[in-house]
Ligand SMILES: Nc1ncnc2c1ncn2[C@@H]1O[C@H](COP(=O)(O)OP(=O)(O)OP(=O)(O)O)[C@@H](O)[C@H]1O
């Protein structure tokens with residue numbers, strides 16, 4: 001609108017229609033209307049594209065062309081201004097077709113006067129504004145949805161990459177532990193054994209004096225302790241039984257070892273039989289049980305600990321429960337700067353073999369960990 005004047009455009013192939021509509025609009029005192037005219041589909045389309053008017057009045061029949069097609073084209077090109085369809089035959093079908101393609105109103109020729117036309121322009125203008133607002137909001141929502149989709153995709157990629165790196169790190173760590181264990185056992189362990197045997201021979205050598213034989217015996221004692229330490233160290237890093245004899249044996253040894261040192265009573269129900277699981281699953285479950293026992297010893301003040309290992313419905317289930325004081329509050333969350341990696345680590349190890357960890361606990365009622373890994 002410029003200076004209180006509404007610029008309108010009529011697209012109609014009959015000049016007489018233009019003259020009569022213009023006369024009708026001149027009768028309206030306020031607002032003032034200025035009516036331009038386009039006499040064909042092509043001329044109308046050019047005018048709609050240049051978008052110089054506040055309202056467009058488009059005839060249903062434009063010679064061989066259709067006013068409806070013109071409206072559709074204008075809307076497809078993004079024109080949001082009010083458009084009123086003018087038709088010689090006003091009926092429900094025309095009404096429906098007009099609304100469908102994006103007209104804001106329609107008027108039946110010969111059935112309206114200046115007052116009705118002015119009101120139709122006002123209503124169509126408001127309607128077009130609302131439609132434009134909704135379209136804008138929709139576009140914004142769409143942009144947000146697109147951004148969210150991109151973000152989700154990005155996050156998924158980062159998570160997959162992280163999981164990859166984690167998986168590689170974990171399996172490299174296990175391989176390294178295996179290597180160190182073998183090194184300790186096969187090389188250093190063997191040298192210590194040889195040393196022990198040599199010292200034994202020296203100890204009983206008849207040419208050695210009493211004092212030196214005594215020294216050799218002492219050194220043999222040192223090498224015996226060294227050998228035992230090496231054995232324990234190798235076992236702690238990665239029990240050979242995990243590779244050679246399987247998860248159940250490794251867990252039994254772990255429980256026996258902790259039972260000796262902690263005073264905890266272990267109740268084991270290991271029901272895999274001779275079944276071997278995939279090496280990464282065995283490693284993951286072993287590390288979960290190891291961390292769970294460590295946690296019970298460190299935090300639970302428990303007397304008993306039960307470990308169940310079995311296959312149910314195509315899943316390996318490992319349950320570790322204690323009768324201790326329970327996990328307090330959200331202490332398993334690695335927040336507040338506290339470096340708590342145990343439970344987090346268990347979850348991550350399991351996640352790498354598509355498993356999950358659940359933790360149930362109540363104050364004074366003990367803690368139960370459920371680890372489940374699909375077979
Ligand atoms: N069996 C349990 N009974 C009672 N509290 C437990 C038990 N297991 C874990 N918690 C609580 O949950 C917390 C988190 O355990 P988590 O293993 O993640 O960390 P942490 O053992 O403190 O440290 P680390 O990173 O060395 O394992 C513990 O600090 C402890 O308060």
Ligand SMILES: [Mg+2]
Nearest residue numbers: 294295342343
């Ligand atoms: Mg821990």
